[in-house]
Amino acid sequence: MEKTFNPSQIEQACYQHWEAKGMFAPSGHGEPYCILLPPPNVTGSLHMGHAFQHTIMDALVRYHRMKGDNTLWQCGTDHAGIATQMVVERQLNAKGQTRHDLGRDKFVERIWDWKEESGGNITQQMRRLGASADWSREVFTMDDNLSAAVQEVFIQLYDEGLIYRGKRLVNWDPVLLTAVSELEVMSEEEDGHMWHMRYPLSNSDESLIVATTRPETMLGDSAVAVHPDDERYKHMVGKTITLPLTGRQIPIIADDYVDMEFGTGCVKITPAHDFNDYEMGKRHNLPLINIFTDDAKINEQAPDAYQGLDRFEARERIVADLTDQSLLVDIKPHKLKVPRGDRTGVVIEPYLTDQWYVAVESLAKPAIEAVESGEIKFVPENWNKTYYQWMNNIQDWCISRQLWWGHRIPAWFDENGKIYVGKSEADVRAKYDLADELVLNQDEDVLDTWFSSALWPFATMGWPNDTEELRTFVPSSVLVTGFDIIFFWVARMIMMTKKFTGTIPFKEIYITGLIRDENGDKMSKSKGNVLDPIDLIDGIELDALIEKRTTGMMQPQLAEKIIKQTKAEFPKGIDAYGTDALRFTFAAMASTSRDINFDMSRVEGYRNFCNKIWNATRFVLMNTEEFDTGNTGGEKVLSPFDKWIWSRFERTVTQFEQHLGEYRFDMAAQTLYEFTWNQFCDWYLELSKSILNSENASEAEKRGTRHTLINVLEQLMRVLHPIMPFISDEIWQKIKPFSVNHTDAASIMVDEFPHFETSLIDPSAEDNIEWVKAFVMGIRNIRGEMDIAPSKRLPVLLQNLNDADVTRLAQTKEYLLMLAKLDSIEVLADGEKAPASATALVGEMEILIPMAGLIDKTAELARLQKTQERLEKDVARTQGKLNNQNFVGKAPEAVINKEKAKLADAQMQLSKIKDQKLAIENM
Missing domain, CATH: 1.10.287 (Helix Hairpins)
Incomplete structure (x- = not known):
């Protein structure tokens, strides 16, 4: 073996060997075990959240594969409608073109070309992380078979009356010109203003004061609302006001939604431009007055003076006009949550448009029951409350997007707007018995990517065909995902899978925390605290790291701040830690916490852990590869130390499997770390020297120790493998020939996970060696406290021994002299007075080291x-x-x-x- 562990020399070659040999495919025998990879965006690159979750999934997959289960990690990518269309549109814009210059078909062709050239970046990065997904089954949500499944589901739901088209309020991005989901809207607190405006009552000297953060929306007001119990305004309910700047008469209504204590207790109601107002408008049958075009300019519903103005230009004009008419009462600074598109950064508008919807109430009921009955289990269990809260108040699902890239909605319109749904125009004509001369036009919209990904559990297995994969791997075993998409993906997969297969999509849902920086802040480019997992694996120079963190940053002051911050945090850049150290860090931090603060020092510590394992292996090989280890029948006698380490190892296997079964990866990692570093590397290797170097130990005892060294290490590599795949396989390949595990397996990943051996549990041996360890540690602590050189041989006196102490001392005295570097061990007679000594305790037994002559007081x-x-x-x-x-x-x-x-x-x-x-x- 090389003297030092260098992960860069082994990782990629090791992975290529695994993949080339087809080791990631299901074995075809054993109990089915399946994990579905939450499909990352085809435009994406591996971030810390991905790396964290993929480590967990891969650890589970590797463990179950070694346990003999028929294991599948089903992988693939999502077509990411908005993100992908934006990437290709930017490329066109750089050449002075738009998608409209190409037309829809050519533009979609251009996206497919981009996907073939650049769309596999994240899957290559997953390989760097050691992900053992079955790449031969990799799918893409726009593949023909998945597209056919999407079409089949849409048509069936439409024919059953569960998909419909309607005009409702949606989140609208005025740059992308499409509806967006709530997950694509970032609402962060910003500094704004609250404008207080006077609304005069019609034919009266009275007026109401209303407050708003968006004065421009007043042009679409349909009412002013007050609380029905508000004595200040009861006499006004039913009257009308004259809406300033428009002259429209709008009613004063009473509604329990109004908070009497907030502001003036009067609320302007704009049903076409606010979600809460929309619900109130439905309750009171108010008109929906849309004052915006799709790019957020004022339309013809507003007075001529404002038409064509951008919404924020209109705001300034309206505020000025209200001031001129003495209707602006006050402007106050106000903190408010501003919804912005996560792709464009522009303010999202609640916008009234025609969209396609899924009526989800009937789909939600069996999905709720699946969790209530325990058929599906959330881990940690408290997340089921979040699930119930959303599912019990579920709203119909907007599934259409105004894009060109995606699954085009299989619906056609005639000239009267009548809708026909089918697989193709020919299918529609046959299905509805339409005349050839009837002109049909297909809907221009595409389906939301969450619609296709909701079918992931069964569409990836060949549905609607009755395939062996569908029968074997649905339901899958566990879904590993974040709490932020319980609503958008998890719940919808449960609804759709129950509807179209009659079964659940997965048995358990393990919800992970969110990876934050060491201060608990969310990682973001604007904060300059983003870490790239590949940089942690390979290392990166300071200049390259600064360039990565500041590229594309438009604000010089922010860039300067991030440069300063990066230099302070990483003055020499980031070291190369290797994949195993990073994976072990993720596993060790995978607690039940909602937020997980990433600590770079942990990665450094686990790189040292890798080095420790490597050096321990070199020691083991030096003492076994050219010696008889008893694997071929030679007599071997296990020392108390050998019995102790075997017993501790078997307990470690049991604890590790228990923690993994409970998804406590942090505790599983700690169990491995404690045994590997503290018990095996530190104590057992040291204890083994006292046998191997002893003149009094027999050849059978030495053979027993060599046997234990190599075979505990070999089995330990198999236990470590799910979390640390590269170093474990590299070491296993080198030590396997000297172990009893004479397997034909080409890799540790397809070898067996160690079986728990009850017969090797030896409580007596454990107690005896814990006594030895306590004895040696007592001596070492005295050396440290008294600043006595580790090499100096010391005399030791003992007193207050019980029968067990006497027996253990007789059995291990020779080893204690060697391990603790002692000159002598003597037991004081009863009543004999000890000289001035430094003292340590092992139970009630006192260890005394006389200080005379040892130190200069x-x-x-x-x-x-x-x-x-x-x-x-x-x-x-x-x-x-x-x-x-x-x-x-x-x-x-x-x-x-x-x-x-x-x-x-x-x-x-x-x-x-x-x-x-x-x-x-x-x-």
Whole structure:
């Protein structure tokens, strides 16, 4: 083996071997186990959220594959209607063209060309992460077979009256000129204003004061609403006001929705431009007055003076005109949530348009029952409340988009607007028995990408055909996804799969937290805190990292801030940590928390963990590959240390499988880390030396230790493999020839997961070695506290031993002398007085190390005094920071917590130093 672990030298070659050998495909035997990959956008690249969830999915898939299950990780990408169309439109714009210059068919052809050239970036990045998805079954939501499934579902739902076309309010992007889903709308708090306007009553001197954050929408007002119990306005209900600037008469209505305590208690109602107003408008049968064009300019429904103005230009004109007419009462600063399109950044408008909808009430009922009955289980369970809340208040689903890229709606209109739905125009004519001369035009809209992805569980398995995959892998075993798409994807998959297959799409839904930066902030380009998983794997120079974080940034001040921030955080760029270290970090952080703060120091720590495993393997091979390990029948005797590590390993296997079964990846990772680093690498390797280097140990005992070294390590690699696939396979290939696991498997990933062996659990051996460890640690702690060199041989006295201590001492005395580097171990007789000593306890047994001649009392006190003074300064400085209200008020919570931890650590060290001084002074 190479002296140092270099992941870049093994990862890609290892992955290519796996894929070339077809190891990711289902085996065809065993219990079915299937995970559906939430299809990433074809335009996308791997981000930290992807890498986190893909690590979890891959760990589960690799584990079940090794357990002998018929395992499928079904992968594919989503056509991402808006995002993909924007990518190609930008390319055309750069050449001075628009999609209209090409026409619909040529434009769609251009997108397909782009997809073939550049659409596989994210799947290549998934491979870098070690994702063992069955790429031979990779699908794309615009593939012919999936498109046919989409068409089949639409037609069936329409024929059953569950899809209809209607004019309703939607989220509208005035740049993209399409309806968008709520998930594509970012609502963040911004500084704005509240305009207070006077609305005079018709034929009266009275008036009402209304407040709005969007004065331009007043042109579409249909009413003013007050609360029915508001004594201030009861006498006005039923009267009308004269709407300023328009002259229209609109009623004053009473509605419980109005909050009497907010503002003046009077609310202007614009049903065509506000979702809450829309619902109130339906209750009171108010007219829907749309004052906007599809690109957010004022239309002909408004007075001539405003027509053609952009909505924000119209705002300025309206405010000026109201001021001139003494109808503007006040303008106040106001914080408000502004909805912006996540692709364009423009303010989203509630907009009244004709769209296609799914009537979901009848579909929602069996989907709710599937979770209520326990047929589908959320993990953690509390997410089912979120699911119920949305499903029990579900609204009809807008499924149409005004785009060219996507599944075109299979509906045709005649000249009178009558709708005909079918697979093609010929199919429609035959289905509805239409005359040849009747002119039909297909709907220009496409379906929302969430509609096609709702069919993912069964469309990817060959539905509507009755396939073996459909029978085998529906329902799938678990869906791994984020809480943000429970409504948009998870619920809709349950509804659609129940409707069209009669079964559930998956048995469990594991909801992950959201990856944030170390301060708990959401990762975003504008904050300059985005981390690229591939950069963490390969490393990146500082200049390249700065360029990546600031490219395309239009605000120089923001770019400068991000440059400064990046230099402070990564003064030398980002080191190459390798895939296994990154994956182990994700697993170790996968708690049940809603938010997961990513800590770079954890990745560095787990890279050290990889190095530890590598070096341990080199030690094991040096002591086994040219020796008899007892694998071919030679007599072997297991020492107490061998029995202990086998017992601890079997417990580790059990705990790991239990944690994985409960989706506690953090606890599974901690279990592996604790055993591998602390028990095997630190303790067992050291303990094994006392056997291998002993002149008194028999060849059978040494053979037993060599046997244990190589075989525990080989099985440990198999347990580590689901989370750390590359290093485990690389090591396994090297040690397999010397282990009892003489398998023909070409890779660890298709080998068996270790079976739990009850016979190897040995509580007595565990207790005995824990006693040895406590003994050795007691000696080491005394050395550390008294600043005694690790190499100095020490005399040890023991007193207050019980029968078990006496037995254990007799069995392990030779090893204790070697492990603790002791000159002698003597037991004091009852009543014998011990000299001045440093003391440690193992249970009730006292370990005494006489201090005479071991330390210079004066020099040691001087050293401790110096350390005490430094710690006192650290404590004072940190306390000063935490008592500074300016610091506490501005610093992020994570920074404050770090300072508190630093203070607690310094105070603990200070207490220990004082205790040491007191012990030495009393000698």
